[in-house]
Amino acid sequence: MNVLNVPEPAFMQEEEIVLFSDSVGKWIDEHAPPEAVQSWIANSSVPRELWTASGEAGLLGLSMPEADGGMGGDYRHEVVLMRQLGWKGADHFGISLHNAIVMPYIWHYGTEEQKARWLPRLQSGELVGAIAMTEPGAGSDLQGVKTTAIKTGNQYVVNGSKTFITNGQLANFIIVVAKTDPNEGAKGTSLIVVETDGAEGFERGRNLHKIGMEGNDTSELFFNDVKVPGENIIGGGEGQGFIQLMQQLPQERLNIAVQGVAAAERGLQETLAYVKERKAFGKRVIDFQNTQFKLAEVKTKLTVAKVFVDHCLGLHLQGKLDAATASMAKYWVTDIQGEVIDEMLQLHGGYGYMNEYPIAQLYKDARVQRIYGGTNEIMKLLIARTL
Numbered sequence: 001m002n003v004l005n006v007p008e009p010a011f012m013q014e015e016e017i018v019l020f021s022d023s024v025g026k027w028i029d030e031h032a033p034p035e036a037v038q039s040w041i042a043n044s045s046v047p048r049e050l051w052t053a054s055g056e057a058g059l060l061g062l063s064m065p066e067a068d069g070g071m072g073g074d075y076r077h078e079v080v081l082m083r084q085l086g087w088k089g090a091d092h093f094g095i096s097l098h099n100a101i102v103m104p105y106i107w108h109y110g111t112e113e114q115k116a117r118w119l120p121r122l123q124s125g126e127l128v129g130a131i132a133m134t135e136p137g138a139g140s141d142l143q144g145v146k147t148t149a150i151k152t153g154n155q156y157v158v159n160g161s162k163t164f165i166t167n168g169q170l171a172n173f174i175i176v177v178a179k180t181d182p183n184e185g186a187k188g189t190s191l192i193v194v195e196t197d198g199a200e201g202f203e204r205g206r207n208l209h210k211i212g213m214e215g216n217d218t219s220e221l222f223f224n225d226v227k228v229p230g231e232n233i234i235g236g237g238e239g240q241g242f243i244q245l246m247q248q249l250p251q252e253r254l255n256i257a258v259q260g261v262a263a264a265e266r267g268l269q270e271t272l273a274y275v276k277e278r279k280a281f282g283k284r285v286i287d288f289q290n291t292q293f294k295l296a297e298v299k300t301k302l303t304v305a306k307v308f309v310d311h312c313l314g315l316h317l318q319g320k321l322d323a324a325t326a327s328m329a330k331y332w333v334t335d336i337q338g339e340v341i342d343e344m345l346q347l348h349g350g351y352g353y354m355n356e357y358p359i360a361q362l363y364k365d366a367r368v369q370r371i372y373g374g375t376n377e378i379m380k381l382l383i384a385r386t387l
Contacts, residue, residue: 001087001262003269004303009310011317017076024084027057032090040215041361044207045169046093048128054095055125062099064107069120075100075251075317079258086262089358091365092215094130094167096259098122101252102129105175105191109235109244118193122173127195130171132162132221133245140378142177142245143185147223149178149192151230151238156180156192158226161205164372168219169207172196176223177245180238189241191234194226201226212364249374250326254316256373257309257329260337260366264302267362271295271344274351274359291347298340305333324386331379334369341366 011017031053040046054060062077064070071077078100085091106118121127138144147160158178165171174194181188196202205220234244272295275285285291312329315321345352345359352359370376 001083001265001269003265003272004299004306006303006306009314011314012076012079012310017080020073020077021080021084024059024081025088027059028084028088028090032085032088032093034089037090037092037215040092044209044214045217046215048170050093051095051125051128051170053125055123059095060099060125061103061119061123064103064119064123068107068115069123070103070107071123075313078255079313082255082258083262086259087266089266089361091259091263092213094216096255097131097166098129100255101248102131102173102175104248104251105131105234105244108248109191109240111231111236113231114193114234114236118173127173128167128171129173129175130165130167131175131177132165133177134162134164136161136163140374142189142242145177145179145189147176147178148182149176149180149190149228149233151180154230156228156230156232158192158194158223158228160223162221162223163205163219164208165219165221166216166372168221169204169217174221175234177241180233180241184239186242187239189245190238191241191244192228193232193234194223194228195232199226199228210368212361212367214364246323250321250323251316253326253330253373253379254309254312254321256369257305257312257326257333260333260369261302261306261309263362263366264305264337264340267341267344267359268295268298268302270358270362271298271347274357275347278349278351280349285347294343294347298343301336301340305336309333324383327374327379327382330373331370331376331383334366334376337369338366 058071061070062073063075066072082096103122106114122129135145149156149158176192176194178190178192179188180190201224203222205222208218275291278285309329312321341363345363348359351357354360
């Protein structure tokens with residue numbers, strides 16, 4: 001999709017990346033056409049077999065080295081997948097969280113034994129990943145988590161509850177943010193993996209009913225004296241969790257910005273098709289000066305957003321994307337996403353409020369972008385600390 005007519009940066013124009021993008025688009029057309037997405041929304045979840053099909057197609061573990069059980073690509077491949085899902089309207093599928101958030105924690109920080117045990121199974125789709133940060137009483141403030149993982153002999157006993165967990169109904173591999181030493185604050189925080197199959201004391205709560213992203217299962221999770229092997233602490237030692245989170249959150253926030261641009265690009269394409277077809281007062285909606293001005297504003301804002309995100313992608317590929325710049329991308333792009341999609345819905349008139357029109361779904365889905373991954377208010381605090 002090149003509705004903005006913005007040239008791709010050179011690193012996204014390499015032949016292998018372009019061919020991969022085409023193949024991903026075709027795969028989505030086959031496995032996640034609009035009627036399939038509507039069934040996800042109706043069922044508040046994607047089918048479990050879609051994960052297996054993704055593994056068979058080589059779409060899981062895209063940026064993980066082949067030697068560690070991944071596909072041997074890099075972050076550009078994750079960007080291609082996120083963009084294609086957004087352009088095709090299939091972004092309710094939580095595959096990018098699995099690929100570009102969950103798996104990197106294991107690859108960057110896991111012991112060799114942990115990598116060998118988990119990465120190939122995450123790549124095949126045998127394991128579906130989630131990360132459990134948010135709690136009923138702790139959202140963006142990760143230092144405030146109450147869930148505990150207390151060492152008892154050669155295992156940990158996990159107690160607590162989590163909420164708003166993406167992939168929560170299907171995930172059987174959950175990275176849990178927990179306090180291994182409740183008296184040490186951030187220094188007592190660890191990341192521990194709970195493999196849920198057969199785990200006594202683990203319960204899934206409601207598949208939460210949301211105003212957008214309805215096709216993605218988002219859940220409450222409960223841990224009641226769940227016994228976890230001692231070797232499931234990521235990195236092999238306690239107290240490293242907060243640092244691990246801080247190092248990986250910039251990529252999560254860049255993911256959100258990439259997804260925001262892709263969804264808004266789809267919104268522009270859908271809106272252009274509508275205003276060129278729809279007539280009012282004897283002429284096409286696009287022929288009104290107000291429509292042209294609004295679309296000019298939308299294209300300009302999205303062009304700026306895309307260029308900035310591409311700049312951040314280049315920094316990230318070089319290992320130079322800092323937390324503040326990632327926070328700028330996350331907050332600014334998602335604010336713009338909400339703003340321009342609102343304008344484009346307005347151009348649809350009453351039809352924009354109807355669920356059968358893609359712009360209505362895009363409008364609903366955009367709202368959470370300013371909340372998850374750290375609220376935009378938290379992003380501004382992080383940016384302000386650098387001034």
